[in-house]
Each structure stands twice: as C-alpha cells, then as structure tokens.
Amino acid sequence: MYNEIDLDKVDLSLEPPSEEPMRQYYFIKKARKIVEEESKRLGRRLTADGETFGCQMNAKDSEKLIGILENIGFEMIDDESADLVFYNTCTVRDNANQRVYGRLGLVHSMKKKNPHKKIALCGCMMQEQTVIEKIQKSYSFVDLIFGTHNIYKFAELLVAMYSSDRMVIDIWKDTDKIVEDLPAQRKYSFKSGVNIMYGCNNFCSYCIVPYVRGRERSRNSKDIIREIEKLVADGVIEVMLLGQNVNSYGKNLDEPMHFAELLQEVEKIEGLERIRFMTSHPKDLSDELIQVMKHSKKICRHLHLPLQAGSTRILTAMNRRYTKEQYLELAHKIRREIPDISITTDIIVGFPGETAEDVNETIEVVKEVQYDNAFTFIYSKRTGTPAASMPNPITDEEIKENFDRLLKVVQETARKRVGRLAGQIHSALVEEINEHDNTLVSGRLSNNTIVHFPGDASLIGTIVNVKLVEAHGFYYIGEQV
Ligand code: 5AD
Ligand code: SF4
Secondary structure, rough: OOHHHHHHOOOOOOOOOOOOHHHHHHHHHHHHHHHHHHHHHHHHOEEEEEEOOOOOOHHHHHHHHHHHHHHHHOEOOOOOOOEEEEEEEEEOOOOHHHHHHHHHHHHHHHHHOOOOOEEEEEEHHHOHHHHHHHHHHHHHOOEEOOOOOHHHHHHHHHHHHHOOOOOOOEOOOOOOOOOOOOOOOOOOOOOOEEOOOOOOOOHHHHHHOOHHHHHHEEHHHHEEEEEEEEHHHOOOEEEEEEOOOOOHOOOOOOOOOOHHHHHHHOOOOOOOOOOEEEEEOOOOOHHHHHHHHHHHEEEOOOEEEOOOOOOOHHHHHHHOOOOOOHHHHHHHHHHOOOOOEEEEEEEEEEOOOOOHHHHHHHHHHHHOOOOEEEEEEEEEOOOOOOHHHHOOOOOOOHHHHHHHHHHHHHHHHHHHHHHHHOOOOEEEEEEEEOOOOOEEEEEEEOOOOOOEEEOOOOOOOOOOEEEEEEOOOOOEEEOOO
C-alpha cells in the first residue's frame, strides 16, 4: 500500500516514469510543488472540496480523490467556495445529471469572483459523449474533465490542468487496468468500502452502468485481502465489499474464484468484525453463498437483492434473466436458511410498457418477501440503452399512480418487518453522534437497521449491546446494556 517514503525517491529532474503507480508518485510530488507555490502567492493554504453524487462506488472513488488532494497539500473543506472543487457525478437517472448542471451554475458565479478557482468534473456522467459536448458548449469555465477509468491519474491531470489555460479532458472508453497503491482518505476510521471488482457485464436494458463503468474486472483476491489486512491494522472493523454484481466475482481472474470463496478468505482476517457486500444480482446468487453466510460469524445479516420488477414479462424486457417465480424461490430459500436476515431491494416503476397489472405483481412480491427496505425509482430513459428505444404508451400520471401504490405497500411492510425486533438485545456498531440530538449516538445493527441511544463520542467505532426499546418506522430508539 501507499507510503510516504516512496515520494522521497522521486526525482523531478527526470522524465516521468511510464509504469504505475510510480508515475503517479512523480505527479503527486510535482503537484505538491505547484500547490506550495500557489499557497505562497496567496499567503494561505489552498482549499479543496469534493462533492459526490450517486452510489457507494462513487463514495469510494471520492475517498481516493480526496486522498490524492490531501497528499498534494490541499486543505479539504466542505464548501464549494474552495480553491478547487470536484464533482464526482452519477448518471444512473437523469435527475442526478440535472443536479450537477444546477451546481455548475452556482460555482460559475463563484469563479467569476475568484478567477484562480478550479473546477473538475469526473465520474459516470463524464463517460457520455453528449455530456462532454454540452459542457464544452455551455459550461466552458470547467477546468478538468475525467472519467471513471482514470481516477488514479488525478495528480497527473491536476498538473496538466495547472499548466494549461484550456479545459483538460481525459476520458477513456474502457480499460482492463487496475492501478492500486495510491493514497486514500477514509471518511470513517472504523469502516471502509473495498472494491473487489469494477464494471458490469449484465446489460439490463434500462441501465447505463455497463456503458459508463465498462466491462467487469475482478481484483486479485490476494490484493483484496492485503488491503483489508492493512485497513484492519489501521483500526477498521467493518468492510463493505463493493462491486456492481459481486456474485459474479472472480470469473475473469487467471485463477477463477467464486465470491463465496473470497468471503471465506476475508472471514479469516483477525481483528475484522463485520463483513458487508453490495450489490448482488439474483441470477448469480449461489447456494454456496447462502451457506457461507449462514455459517459465518462476521458476514452481516443483510442482503440487498434488487428485484427491479415483479412481472416476468417486464423482467424479460429488462434483460434481468430471472422470472418472478425464480426470484421468489430464491428469497424463500434465503429466509429459510438464514431466518434473521434482512432483505432489501431496488424497484423501478414505469419501465416502457409496464401496466398497472404488472405493478400489481411487483406489489405481490413485496408482500411475499417482506422487505426490510426497498428503494423505489421512477424509470428514467438513458440514451444509448436498449430500453430508450422501446415504445412507452403509459402516461406519466399512470406511472405516478403506480409508483404511489407501490410505495405505500413498501412502507407498510418495511415498518412491520423492521419493528419485529422490539424488546430484543442486539449488537450495534456505533457510527456517529446523532445529527439531531447530541446526547444520542447512532449505531447500525448487523441487519443494517439504525438504532439511536444515549451515549457519547467515546463509543464511536465500537460494537456495543443495545436493547431495542421502541421501533419508530425504519429505526429504533434503544439503550446500551
Ligand atoms: N431508471 C430508474 N432507475 C434505474 N436504476 C438503474 N437504472 C435506472 C433507470 N434508467 C436503479 C436500479 C438499480 C439502482 C442502483 O438504480 O433499481 O438497482
Ligand atoms: Fe445496471 Fe443491471 Fe449492471 Fe446493476 S446489474 S449495474 S442494474 S446493468
């Protein structure tokens, strides 16, 4: 893993090395000089701010970008008035894109007052050619654009940006490269996301992810284990293994390995207390995985199992490659084997041609599976995906009605399901002081439910036993026992 000493060996009088990560160490050192000079000129430290949209993958990528910025000498602040702002964007639904354009309007007026201010854009939205064209045309004040495949090059790109008056753009269509051993700044000291794979090969017909995150690439298990061991040595007790489709982990490795086997290896790491993972595709969820979860002492009692739709007709059009019956059978099997597990899901309403009857089938599935939580989304047309050219005779009003009907059932079932533990004692990992009441701390149960209870900052990062006194919808009020 990255360590400071490596930079002392870097000689800036030479040409930058061509191999990674040495090349990036070179540019980190070079960027440090630029930031130092700029700080001297301004008589203060340069500040930077990172704004992250979208999923856990993006959150993890932002930790890497922030790690590089801090290493270069920026002071990170949580304010878009900073000397450098990066937006790590999401494009899974159009409203995420619209939010970025809104924010760009805001920082443009700030940049007019501070011409030295730099604005960088990265992430999934930047992998779309139409977006790049729009930014070049209407947001020409942006200084740097890069994509999802080259975030490890941030230092090099910053050096290019500070040496140029023009917009620097570096987008790769795809990559088979995985560059490790660069600095990263973790948001929490006691828990961390760990990428186990990148990209997606599923091509669900509504989804833009395979186009913007590229083909599926698994990391070598030894590298993953080594990273987690280092994290544990650094105080981490919970990891979240991240991938778009973790159940197909290992297929493209030189020595193929199943996800269930990787989990068993991770379980062996001493000092690691909890293991989570995200996201599972139902079509690839193996019996071995269920057995490994069942017998594990560390894998949390939570499975996020996106349903997307409950009608087999719509599932087929979505290219999900399972039927309603297969999904239900899988959910029942999981509940039978691991009765205390919580299952959560993602559901899309308004996929082209989805009728009220189709949504009734989704509602049936929700009632039968009894999700602890379900994230419901209105379908958003993504240019370039197969679903974008499917005719959709359903009106927006009908879609909204179907969505509201589903949401009501989702909320009712989740409330009942989450509340079932009232009166019991469970262990919770304390994550933070409660946002609204600083006499309380907020912790997470193994099954991902939140509990708030009296406590102070000394508990943060520890696992304690909590009595779940009262259920309040999606969370509990409890007391430490
Ligand atoms: N429209 C609406 N929701 C979508 N998702 C993915 N693509 C779209 C889209 N085009 C949802 C899926 C996925 C979650 C991360 O986002 O439910 O599981
Ligand atoms: Fe998108 Fe489907 Fe891949 Fe998930 S599995 S990222 S929904 S294509």
